[in-house]
Amino acid sequence: xxxxxxxxxxxxxxxxxxxxxxxxxxxxxxxxxxxxxxxxxxxxxxxxxxxxxxxxxxxxxxxxxxxxxxxxxxxxxxxxxxxxxxxxxxxxxxxxxxxxxxxxxxxxxxxxxxxxxxxxxxxxxxxxxxxxxxxxxxxxxxxxxxxxxxxxxxxxxxxxxxxxxxxxxxxxxxxxxxxxxxxxxxxxxxxxxxxxxxxxxxxxxxxxxxxxxxxxxxxxxxxxxxxxxxxxxxxxxxxxxxxxxxxxxxxxxxxxxxxxxxxxxxxxxxxxxxxxxxxxxxxxxxxxxxxxxxxxxxxxxxxxxxxxxxxxxxxxxxxxxxxxxxxxxxxxxxxxxxxxxxxxxxxxxxxxxxxxxxxxxxxxxxxxxxxxxxxxxxxxxxxxxxxxxxxxxxxxxxxxxxxxxxxxxxxxxxxxxxxxxxxxxxxxxxxxxxxxxxxxxxxxxxxxxxxxxxxxxxxxxxxxxxxxxxxxxxxxxxxxxxxxxxxxxxxxxxxxxxxxxxxxxxxxxxxxxxxxxxxxxxxxxxxxxxxxxxxxxxxxxxxxxxxxxxxxxxxxxxxxxxxxxxxxxxxxxxxxxxxxxxxxxxxxxx
Amino acid sequence: xxxxxxxxxxxxxxxxxxxxxxxxxxxxxxxxxxxxxxxxxxxxxxxxxxxxxxxxxxxxxxxxxxxxxxxxxxxxxxxxxxxxxxxxxxxxxxxxxxxxxxxxxxxxxxxxxxxxxxxxxxxxxxxxxxxxxxxxxxxxxxxxxxxxxxxxxxxxxxxxxxxxxxxxxxxxxxxxxxxxxxxxxxxxxxxxxxxxxxxxxxxxxxxxxxxxxxxxxxxxxxxxxxxxxxxxxxxxxxxxxxxxxxxxxxxxxxxxxxxxxxxxxxx
Numbered sequence: 001x002x003x004x005x006x007x008x009x010x011x012x013x014x015x016x017x018x019x020x021x022x023x024x025x026x027x028x029x030x031x032x033x034x035x036x037x038x039x040x041x042x043x044x045x046x047x048x049x050x051x052x053x054x055x056x057x058x059x060x061x062x063x064x065x066x067x068x069x070x071x072x073x074x075x076x077x078x079x080x081x082x083x084x085x086x087x088x089x090x091x092x093x094x095x096x097x098x099x100x101x102x103x104x105x106x107x108x109x110x111x112x113x114x115x116x117x118x119x120x121x122x123x124x125x126x127x128x129x130x131x132x133x134x135x136x137x138x139x140x141x142x143x144x145x146x147x148x149x150x151x152x153x154x155x156x157x158x159x160x161x162x163x164x165x166x167x168x169x170x171x172x173x174x175x176x177x178x179x180x181x182x183x184x185x186x187x188x189x190x191x192x193x194x195x196x197x198x199x200x201x202x203x204x205x206x207x208x209x210x211x212x213x214x215x216x217x218x219x220x221x222x223x224x225x226x227x228x229x230x231x232x233x234x235x236x237x238x239x240x241x242x243x244x245x246x247x248x249x250x251x252x253x254x255x256x257x258x259x260x261x262x263x264x265x266x267x268x269x270x271x272x273x274x275x276x277x278x279x280x281x282x283x284x285x286x287x288x289x290x291x292x293x294x295x296x297x298x299x300x301x302x303x304x305x306x307x308x309x310x311x312x313x314x315x316x317x318x319x320x321x322x323x324x325x326x327x328x329x330x331x332x333x334x335x336x337x338x339x340x341x342x343x344x345x346x347x348x349x350x351x352x353x354x355x356x357x358x359x360x361x362x363x364x365x366x367x368x369x370x371x372x373x374x375x376x377x378x379x380x381x382x383x384x385x386x387x388x389x390x391x392x393x394x395x396x397x398x399x400x401x402x403x404x405x406x407x408x409x410x411x412x413x414x415x416x417x418x419x420x421x422x423x424x425x426x427x428x429x430x431x432x433x434x435x436x437x438x439x440x441x442x443x444x445x446x447x448x449x450x451x452x453x454x455x456x457x458x459x460x461x462x463x464x465x466x467x468x469x470x471x472x473x474x475x476x477x478x479x480x481x482x483x484x485x486x487x488x489x490x491x492x493x494x495x496x497x498x499x500x501x502x503x504x505x506x507x508x509x510x511x512x513x514x515x516x517x518x519x520x521x522x523x524x525x526x527x528x529x530x531x532x533x534x535x536x537x538x539x540x541x542x543x544x545x546x547x548x549x550x551x552x553x554x555x556x557x558x559x560x561x562x563x564x565x566x567x568x569x570x571x572x573x574x575x576x577x578x579x580x581x582x583x584x585x586x587x588x589x590x
Numbered sequence: 591x592x593x594x595x596x597x598x599x600x601x602x603x604x605x606x607x608x609x610x611x612x613x614x615x616x617x618x619x620x621x622x623x624x625x626x627x628x629x630x631x632x633x634x635x636x637x638x639x640x641x642x643x644x645x646x647x648x649x650x651x652x653x654x655x656x657x658x659x660x661x662x663x664x665x666x667x668x669x670x671x672x673x674x675x676x677x678x679x680x681x682x683x684x685x686x687x688x689x690x691x692x693x694x695x696x697x698x699x700x701x702x703x704x705x706x707x708x709x710x711x712x713x714x715x716x717x718x719x720x721x722x723x724x725x726x727x728x729x730x731x732x733x734x735x736x737x738x739x740x741x742x743x744x745x746x747x748x749x750x751x752x753x754x755x756x757x758x759x760x761x762x763x764x765x766x767x768x769x770x771x772x773x774x775x776x777x778x779x780x781x782x783x784x785x786x787x788x789x790x791x792x793x794x795x796x797x798x799x800x801x802x803x804x805x806x807x808x809x810x811x812x813x814x815x816x817x818x819x820x821x822x823x824x825x826x827x828x829x830x831x832x833x834x835x836x837x838x839x840x841x842x843x844x845x846x847x848x849x850x851x852x853x854x855x856x857x
Binding site: 156309 | 591592595598599602606609610614615616617618627628631632635636638639640642643646647649650653654657658659660663664666667668669672673675676677679680681683684685687688691692695696697698699702703704719720737739740742744751784785786787789791793796797798799800801802803804805807820822824825826827828829830831832833835
């Protein structure tokens with residue numbers, strides 16, 4: 001029975017044509033790389049948008065050469081208008097959250113390594129898998145099209161709060177077709193994610209190799225599995241929410257629009273809807289989305305870290321259970337985004353406690369990492385440094401969450417730069433550090449070549465120091481009461497803070513520029529890097545038991561058998577201080 | 591290189607804490623009766639979270655300094671106590687913190703939201719619309735006239751959509767673009783959104799509350815100092831969001847009465 005399942009799982013033969021091999025490929029490895037490449041394009045665009053925003057905030061009248069050609073009305077003469085600033089922030093947030101933080105650590109690495117780490121030849125549904133990537137690609141194209149339409153991109157933020165997002169072009173520039181494209185894009189994106197999540201779950205449950213019990217799966221695989229369970233539920237809520245929003249916009253319904261609104265001197269022909277309903281639906285997805293970004297990062301970092309420490313973590317099981325608790329609690333906390341939204345103030349208390357409680361599993365994970373460093377033999381390389389840097393960022397972003405979880409403090413800090421600092425550190429930068437760590441670690445497996453370590457280290461130092469210079473001061477600005485989402489600081493108390501803003505902008509430009517070292521390293525090493533062996537990091541999990549890069553069917557038609565837990569490090573094995581999962585040798589005290 | 595990581599991370603941790611410890615960036619003066627509770631909660635959280643931040647970063651820095659690139663073949667060893675110690679530690683450390691801050695914090699929240707305004711509180715209606723605030727005082731009769739969205743006519747300064755021709759109560763309503771309040775008297779603010787979502791944020795009052803279209807909310811607060819303060823919109827409301835603000839003038843009762851009289855004569 002098991003054998004039949006396995007042979008069915010890889011029903012497709014190796015692709016022969018260029019299109020079948022590189023474009024409409026059914027191979028999970030190619031699809032993983034496609035997701036990763038899409039995330040790279042998105043992160044590049046997103047980063048440039050953040051540069052433009054930071055530039056505009058401190059030099060509002062400076063001309064940005066060439067911008068007038070892309071945004072004729074948004075930046076006439078190359079000078080960014082207030083509404084174009086809002087377009088930039090909307091598109092920056094949307095690209096980064098959906099197309100980078102969801103795509104790279106989950107769909108990208110997950111697609112490539114989940115089947116290999118459990119000993120499968122491919123995903124359970126290779127055609128669904130191909131569809132999920134191309135659906136996501138279409139979503140990306142639809143979103144980016146908004147830059148090139150006369151209306152311009154939407155200006156309602158990545159959260160698209162109704163009724164601003166629901167009314168249509170009366171509410172402002174970009175809220176006509178720009179907003180339509182946004183809603184359609186996110187709806188399509190949800191479909192891609194739903195297909196992907198289903199596939200991850202089915203693959204994990206059905207296609208594990210002989211001996212690969214659930215508890216023998218690497219932490220990274222567990223993280224992708226838990227994340228796909230969250231994704232399946234979260235995107236299943238966002239998709240209908242987007243449909244309802246689209247109906248409000250195009251079919252005259254009023255799910256999110258109440259009666260009596262006068263916008264641009266026109267009484268709107270809607271009645272009976274609730275703007276808070278959109279916020280509830282959006283954040284019911286939106287908060288779990290934070291964990292969709294960060295749990296794969298936790299998994300990747302734990303996986304890389306164990307290898308770099310040359311000893312097992314204090315307990316992989318505790319990390320897995322903690323990730324499950326975070327996944328479970330993530331459904332009970334969405335209201336903490338809405339403390340001052342006008343929802344019943346009693347609900348705020350109910351949402352505050354699980355939010356504070358979620359700190360417990362997060363602290364357990366952090367303490368396990370820290371405690372595991374004790375007595376380790378930490379290997380120094382770009383992958384391990386980015387993993388260690390991740391821990392630092394995760395802590396920094398985590399402690400600021402403690403402030404915002406308390407409704408009373410949130411009255412003051414809500415919608416200030418404190419929030420911007422918090423989520424960029426814990427969700428943005430931390431997850432990006434995990435992506436970098438995973439890239440330096442798995443690049444040899446994915447391409448058959450090593451990345452340049454010297455460039456990797458330089459990239460790490462500039463990024464590590466740079467991101468602290470950018471995001472720490474955001475917290476200070478928030479404490480003073482600096483409001484976010486302002487294209488220009490016209491408030492009386494702001495001149496004193498402009499020096500801090502200039503510092504942040506310069507740090508952002510410099511740190512962004514340092515990312516070109518990474519882009520260069522990626523491309524250079526792909527073609528000129530040192531040849532990689534099958535197991536350059538002396539790893540134990542299944543991806544290191546096959547050639548670099550792996551053959552099209554991963555294990556060359558063999559069915560691997562798993563004998564051990566995933567992290568047998570720091571012992572006397574026949575090949576050194578580790579024993580691979582596929583090695584039949586006996587381990588004492590297992 | 592591991593030692594360098596330790597040094598740089600230590601510098602980052604201390605440099606990050608420096609502006610907080612030296613109070614380089616602080617909240618503006620608090621002019622409300624409830625704000626002290628929020629400020630105290632913020633200070634307590636800063637002390638606890640700040641300590642956790644510095645300790646965790648220094649611990650990370652120390653471990654990387656001490657345990658990186660040891661001699662090839664160095665024996666690895668485990669922390670005594672293992673995972674159990676970490677789990678118990680996390681529950682005790684964070685668990686108590688959660689309980690303490692969670693329960694203490696409710697007090698500050700309750701002061702703002704779980705008490706009813708006094709019957710003699712001064713009622714003022716605030717209306718938020720793209721991209722301006724307007725304020726309405728009930729006038730001599732103490733009653734607000736009804737709102738008619740179809741009658742809103744900014745050209746004729748009918749910002750609220752009042753109908754004084756047919757509505758007696760609306761006739762003496764006083765509409766202003768700045769908000770004046772008497773010091774040490776409770777204000778009952780009735781919040782109404784004209785078009786999309788907005789927010790009412792006065793840093794010095796430690797008040798932030800969204801305006802939700804279709805849902806009329808209310809707030810109450812008492813200002814304890816006279817002065818001139820900014821009211822900011824903090825909910826993204828469209829292209830002019832950054833410029834949507836009004837001023838709050840906290841006046842002595844005497845000055846407030848004078849102001850009121852003058853505004854009434856201007857209507």
